[in-house]
Amino acid sequence: MNCTYHIDSSVLLVCTAPHQCQFQRRLCVECQYEHGENFKNHTVPTKIFQQKVLKKLKESLLNETSQITTQRLNFKQMLALTQSKLKQIWEELENSIKLIYDQLEREENCFKNFNNVNPLELSNTELEKLVQIITGKPLDDWNDQKNSILKRLEMTKNYWNQETEAFCGKLNKEMKEMLELIKKDNSPQHNFQNFKKGRFVLGLNLIQNL
Ligand SMILES: [Zn+2]
Numbered sequence: 783m784n785c786t787y788h789i790d791s792s793v794l795l796v797c798t799a800p801h802q803c804q805f806q807r808r809l810c811v812e813c814q815y816e817h818g819e820n821f822k823n824h825t826v827p828t829k830i831f832q833q834k835v836l837k838k839l840k841e842s843l844l845n846e847t848s849q850i851t852t853q854r855l856n857f858k859q860m861l862a863l864t865q866s867k868l869k870q871i872w873e874e875l876e877n878s879i880k881l882i883y884d885q886l887e888r889e890e891n892c893f894k895n896f897n898n899v900n901p902l903e904l905s906n907t908e909l910e911k912l913v914q915i916i917t918g919k920p921l922d923d924w925n926d927q928k929n930s931i932l933k934r935l936e937m938t939k940n941y942w943n944q945e946t947e948a949f950c951g952k953l954n955k956e957m958k959e960m961l962e963l964i965k966k967d968n969s970p971q972h973n974f975q976n977f978k979k980g981r982f983v984l985g986l987n988l989i990q991n992l
């Protein structure tokens with residue numbers, strides 16, 4: 783690459799001085815002379831500059847990458863575990879609900895099945911039951927028992943609904959806060975945009991920190 787200011791000379795050096803460089807940080811030997819003695823220590827041959835950048839990136843970023851990978855993996859495993867736990871509870875709840883309502887329906891049907899039967903055609907045991915129903919309070923007892931179970935199930939339904947709403951609300955809030963991390967100006971993503979826009983500038987900043 784030839785020098786913008788001295789067309790016959792090649793750019794050989796990079797200025798790393800902490801200033802607004804009048805040579806746009808790309809210097810040929812003539813630029814270096816004009817740049818002055820004060821900044822001589824800050825002009826680095828291009829090849830050495832590249833080596834320094836590589837060294838710095840290797841030192842600082844390679845570890846970070848493995849940390850990102852490890853943490854991402856841990857996060858993924860945690861999510862998979864949570865998902866299977868929730869799925870298990872979900873299935874257990876579904877089965878329990880089915881079991882309870884099936885049982886309730888079966889018991890209620892025992893009474894309903896006496897509907898429209900000819901008492902004289904019943905077995906002795908069944909006729910005895912029917913007489914009990916007419917004269918005693920098995921139906922009242924059943925209704926009390928049924929209502930108390932239904933009431934308890936209604937409470938469980940409301941509890942489950944409330945807890946799920948609260949749980950989802952908390953997770954949504956946490957997720958929004960987490961996403962804020964990459965929206966802010968000093969976010970890794972923002973820096974990465976800068977990196978893409980001006981690799982040269984980032985390289986200089988890295989070198990200055992050496
Ligand atoms: Zn300079």
Ligand SMILES: [Zn+2]
Pocket residue numbers: 785786787788791809810811812813814
């Ligand atoms: Zn020059």
